[in-house]
Amino acid sequence: MDTNLKKLNNLHVSNPSIGQFSAGSMNLAESLYSSIASSSISLPSNGSSADSIDVQSIKSKNKQLFEVLSARLTTFLYFSENMLGQPYDFLKSSLAELSQIKDTISTLEEQRFSLNSEEKLGVEALLRQINELHSLYSYELKKLERSKDELLSVEEEESELHSKLKTIESEMCRLMTEQERVHITCQCIIS
Structure with missing residues (x-):
């Protein structure tokens, strides 16, 4: 037990002020400590003597x-009060937002049902036109994809033909230089 208490000697925990919420708990802890501190206790060690443990220690x-426990209790109560206070504020703001959303939805529902027949026909015509434009867009997008694929294949073919052309040109140049060498070496000199 002494080795565990020696570890606590260097422990320092500040006591945050938390208001009236923890006053009753702190009074209870202080009265418990004062009753423990005021009593004279002698504990026997290994059954040899009742005065072997120093009462002051x-x-x-x-x-x-007591100091460590009171600091931890105070800290616990402080954080407990803060954690309990914050969700309630969030809940109140959430309820206010929810009521605003409900009001907005009910207003939109009323507006939707209050459309007259002429407006309904206009809305239906616009919806049909939107659907037609969407299908046209999908068709044009597919057509564009096909054109893109064709263009890629043409570009690949063009690069392949270009490389073949370069090969043919280099071969022709080689043949021409060889032919020029043959012509140059075949000349006879008449003297």
Whole structure:
């Protein structure tokens, strides 16, 4: 037990102020500590003697435990209060937004049903035209894809023909240079 308490000697936890929410809990913890600190306790070690453990060291360890526990309790209560407060605010704002959305939806529903027959015919004509334009767009898009594929194949064919042409040109140049060499070497000199 002493080795565990020695580890807590260097522990420092600040006590945030949390208001009246934790006052009752802190009073309960303080009264519990004061009752422990005021009592004189002697614990026997290995059954040899009742006075073998120093009462002052027990009181100091109890005080350290109380300080650590009160700091943790205060911190817990502080965060507990903050966490409980925030979701409620979010819920209130969510409910307000939800009621606004409901009002907007009901207004739109009323407007939709209040269209007269002339407006309904206009809306239906516009919807038909939108559908026709969409199908035309899909057709043109497919046509464009086919043209793109054809263009790619033509470009590939063109690059292949271009490379063949280069090969033929280089072969012709080689043959021409060979033929010129043959003509040059075949000349006879008359003296």
